[in-house]
Amino acid sequence: MPVRTPHFPDLLFGPAERLRRWEDALMGLLAAHGYRELHPSLVLRDTVPDGALRFFDGDELVALRWDFTMALAGLLARRFPEPPERVSYAGAVFRRPVQPWEAVERFEVGCERITTEGQSSTEADVELARLLMAIPGVLGLKSAILHMGNAALVRRPLEAEGLSPELAAEVVAALSRRAPHRVAQALEGHPSAARLSAHAQALLSELDGPASLGALRVSPYAELLQEEVDHMDRALQALLPILPPNLELRVDLADVAGLDFYTGPTLRLWAPGAQQELAAGGRYDRLFPGLGRPWKAAGFCVRLSRLLDLAETRPDLFEQP
Amino acid sequence: MNAPAILIAFPKGRLGDELVPLLAGTPLALDAQALKSRVLRIPTATPGVSALLLKGADLPRYVAAGVASLGIVGSDTLDEMDMDLLELADLGFGACRLSLCALAGVSLDELRAKPHLRLATKFPRATEAWLSREGLTAELVPLSSSAELAPLLGLADAIVDLVQTGGTLKAHGLVETAILGRSSARLVAGRGAYLSEPRRIRPLAEALIAALNG
Numbered sequence: 176m177p178v179r180t181p182h183f184p185d186l187l188f189g190p191a192e193r194l195r196r197w198e199d200a201l202m203g204l205l206a207a208h209g210y211r212e213l214h215p216s217l218v219l220r221d222t223v224p225d226g227a228l229r230f231f232d233g234d235e236l237v238a239l240r241w242d243f244t245m246a247l248a249g250l251l252a253r254r255f256p257e258p259p260e261r262v263s264y265a266g267a268v269f270r271r272p273v274q275p276w277e278a279v280e281r282f283e284v285g286c287e288r289i290t291t292e293g294q295s296s297t298e299a300d301v302e303l304a305r306l307l308m309a310i311p312g313v314l315g316l317k318s319a320i321l322h323m324g325n326a327a328l329v330r331r332p333l334e335a336e337g338l339s340p341e342l343a344a345e346v347v348a349a350l351s352r353r354a355p356h357r358v359a360q361a362l363e364g365h366p367s368a369a370r371l372s373a374h375a376q377a378l379l380s381e382l383d384g385p386a387s388l389g390a391l392r393v394s395p396y397a398e399l400l401q402e403e404v405d406h407m408d409r410a411l412q413a414l415l416p417i418l419p420p421n422l423e424l425r426v427d428l429a430d431v432a433g434l435d436f437y438t439g440p441t442l443r444l445w446a447p448g449a450q451q452e453l454a455a456g457g458r459y460d461r462l463f464p465g466l467g468r469p470w471k472a473a474g475f476c477v478r479l480s481r482l483l484d485l486a487e488t489r490p491d492l493f494e495q496p
Numbered sequence: 497m498n499a500p501a502i503l504i505a506f507p508k509g510r511l512g513d514e515l516v517p518l519l520a521g522t523p524l525a526l527d528a529q530a531l532k533s534r535v536l537r538i539p540t541a542t543p544g545v546s547a548l549l550l551k552g553a554d555l556p557r558y559v560a561a562g563v564a565s566l567g568i569v570g571s572d573t574l575d576e577m578d579m580d581l582l583e584l585a586d587l588g589f590g591a592c593r594l595s596l597c598a599l600a601g602v603s604l605d606e607l608r609a610k611p612h613l614r615l616a617t618k619f620p621r622a623t624e625a626w627l628s629r630e631g632l633t634a635e636l637v638p639l640s641s642s643a644e645l646a647p648l649l650g651l652a653d654a655i656v657d658l659v660q661t662g663g664t665l666k667a668h669g670l671v672e673t674a675i676l677g678r679s680s681a682r683l684v685a686g687r688g689a690y691l692s693e694p695r696r697i698r699p700l701a702e703a704l705i706a707a708l709n710g
Contacts, residue, residue, distance in 0.1 A: 273580070320692060353690075354583035354682075425694070443691075448500070450562035450688030 182272070182279045190483050194282055197479055198265050200313045201284040208306060210263035210286050215246035217266075222249065228269040228279065239269040243285055244462070244474060251289070252466035258289040278480055285456070285476035292469060297406055299473055300440050300458060301413045307442050307475055308414065310454060311422055314482060315494040318421040319453075320445045323410070324430030326437035326457065327403045332374055332396045336367040346371065350431045355379055370395040378429040387426035403439070410440065433457070442475060446492050451481050502545045502696060503537075504704075505555045505567035510660070511590045511681055512549065515568060515708070518589065522707035524700070545700065556581055556684065565689035565697050566704065572658060572679035576621045582685040584701050587708045590681040594622055596674040597665055598654035599647050604673040607654055608632060616646035617656035626656075626676040644668040681708070 186194060202212065219238045222245065223229055227238035240246050243264045251258055265284045272279060286306070288299045304323070311319035329350060333343045342361065349357035358375040362368035373395055380390035388411075391397055391404055407426070418424055430441050432455070439458030446453060456475025463470040486493055504524070506512060519525050523542045530538040538547045548564055552573045559567040560579045567581075572594055574583065596615070598607060607613060613634040617623050620636050627634055637652045644664055646652040658679060659665060659672060683704055690697050 320694075322691065352581065352583040353685075354586075356586040357583065427691075445688075445692040447693050449692050450686065452691070 184278050184280065184480070186483070190487070193483060193486060194479060197314055197482065198282070198284055201310065201477055202263060202265055204306065204309060204313055205261075205263040205284075205286050208261070208302075210261040211259065212263050212265065213247055213250065213259075214264065214266065215240060215243070215250045219246060219249075226271045228271070240266075241268055241270045243268060243283060243476065244287065244459075247287060248462050248466060248472075252463065252468050258291065258463075258468070258470050260289055262287045262289070280480075282479040282483070283476050284479060285474060287472055287474035289463075289470050289472045291471075294471075296439070296458065296460075296471055296473070297409055299471075300406075301410050303456065303473055303475055304410060304414055304440075304442055305417070307444060307454060307456070308417070308419060308422055308424075310444065310477060311446075312419060316421075316446050316453075317492055317494060318423075318447055320423045320425055320447065322425050322427040322430060322443040322445065323407065324427045324441040324443070324457075325403050325407055325439060326431070326434050326441055327439055328378060328391070328400055328428055329431050329434060330438070331399055331403070332371060335396070335399060336371060338365075338367070346375075347431050347434055350375060350378065350429050353379055353429055375429075380428065387428060390428065407440065436462075439473070444477075446485065446489075448489055448492060449481075449485055451478070453478055453482055453485070502566075502700065503548050503558075503564040504540070504545065504700070505548045505550050505558045505564035505569075507552045507555055507569055508549050509552065511552065511568065511570055514589050515681070518708050523703050524707060542700075553577075559684050559686045562686045562688050565686055565693075566701060567684045568681055568704070568708075569684055570658075570679050571682050572619060572622070572677075574682060574684070575677075575679075576619055578621070580687060582687055582690050583682050584685055584690075585683040585705050585709060587681040587683055587705070589708065590679070592658045592660040592679050593672070593675050594619060594656065594677040594679060595659045595672040596626075596654055596656055596676060597644075597647075597659065597670045598673050600669055600671045602654070602673070607673065610653060613654075614652040615654055615656055616643050616652035618643065619656055619658075622676055623656045626674075644670060683708075 217240050219240055223236055223238040227241040229236055229238045247262060263286045267280050267282050269280055288303055290296060290299050345361040346358055349361055355375050359372045362371055377390045377394040380387060388404055388408055391400060436459050437457040438460045441457035443452045444454035454475055454477040458473040460471045463472055506515060516526060525541045526547055527539045536549045540547055550558060552569055555567050555569045556577050556579045558564045560581055570590060614637055615623055615634045616637040616639050618640050620638060623636060643655040643657045646655050648668060
């Protein structure tokens with residue numbers, strides 16, 4: 176059934192208790208792995224993007240916190256000469272919904288893993304994936320699916336072919352629809368059409384385990400993407416032996432959600448039958464350099480509001496506490 | 497609680513008329529007795545999988561909201577609605593053109609030269625995109641059916657509508673003056689259903705593609 180929530184939900188006793196319990200359990204898990212909480216202000220004064228809830232404070236246009244990662248990035252870049260390696264957060268964000276049934280006020284718990292020059296990104300990515308793998312158990316989900324993708328698999332070939340931003344956006348939209356025929360249609364007449372269409376076919380091969388990486392061997396960009404494929408392969412080798420029961424790990428080569436933000440591996444957590452992903456994250460190495468800091472970062476966010484909705488509409492997906 | 501039954505949204509009307517015979521004899525064939533009745537939820541030959549018969553314009557909403565896991569709908573409808581759906585295959589059937597049509601004897605140049613062009617259509621998004629590409633402006637007259645009447649009765653100078661054989665146009669003294677795009681049936685899936693239950697949904701999607709695209 177579709178999940179329908181009021182845009183500014185009031186949580187009654189059951190959901191309020193569940194939110195508190197999940198928030199505590201997730202923050203406890205993160206704290207046990209060395210993540211320390213930062214709590215950026217609910218009011219943002221420097222960035223006021225479209226989609227945020229905006230209002231005037233006197234003559235000054237301000238916004239409610241619309242995304243923890245962006246709020247934390249500003250805070251870290253301003254206040255820390257050297258970044259803390261592990262940061263966690265919990266609270267609400269306020270963002271106008273893309274889908275009509277989504278709430279404006281959403282509760283989230285998440286973490287950021289920040290590395291500096293000389294530190295291994297692969298280890299940080301695997302650390303985050305391992306944490307995400309533990310989350311279904313913490314939340315009492317009976318089973319879950321973790322999709323692993325990599326934004327560079329799409330981004331790098333598009334950059335290498337020098338596609339205009341408009342055409343690149345069309346190709347990404349077609350990939351987001353998982354529509355290879357739309358990719359071919361968008362590229363009709365472009366010199367890279369045959370190569371990028373073949374690559375799209377490879378990306379859209381069946382979602383599955385490590386064998387999916389093999390699909391990229393026939394891509395015209397196999398050489399260009401060797402480093403990314405090796406990175407994913409190493410991550411899979413590290414994660415598969417420790418996969419918890421009732422969690423399935425799938426490779427999703429065509430994951431293009433957030434492609435303008437993510438630069439490397441991406442992770443998305445689903446529960447069978449859920450209509451929306453329950454947690455998502457990935458590597459976004461361009462964020463801090465854009466704020467004048469030479470740091471790399473990755474992180475994920477658990478979407479507690481969606482989980483609360485799911486617990487109401489599909490209680491059968493959860494263990495009884 | 498067992499996993500809920502899987503619903504597939506099938507279109508009523510022109511596309512549906514082409515679809516039902518193509519499914520006969522496949523695992524997703526629709527129950528003939530139920531089809532003769534007025535019910536809109538029809539069992540298929542696969543237990544646990546039912547079809548919903550829906551108007552094309554409503555169908556994407558059912559799939560996007562996760563009520564139906566899969567659906568078949570014309571690409572013209574998808575382009576107008578721009579909903580968050582996966583579009584797994586171009587099934588090829590139901591092919592038609594989205595065309596600018598005017599009374600016989602009225603040329604495209606004459607339409608271009610009109611200081612105030614009025615176009616009647618139920619495809620405003622595709623029409624606006626074409627106008628933008630052509631550097632034209634026009635007043636759009638929104639209609640939901642029987643657009644062929646609009647030029648005849650002076651409601652509009654021309655129409656933008658789907659043309660399959662051209663029979664309806666001819667019957668109203670209209671001709672195609674420009675082709676804006678092409679449409680065909682597409683297999684769509686709900687993002688959530690496809691990504692969260694791939695083992696249940698993918699085999700059905702593949703069965704539909706095999707039955708309809710083979």
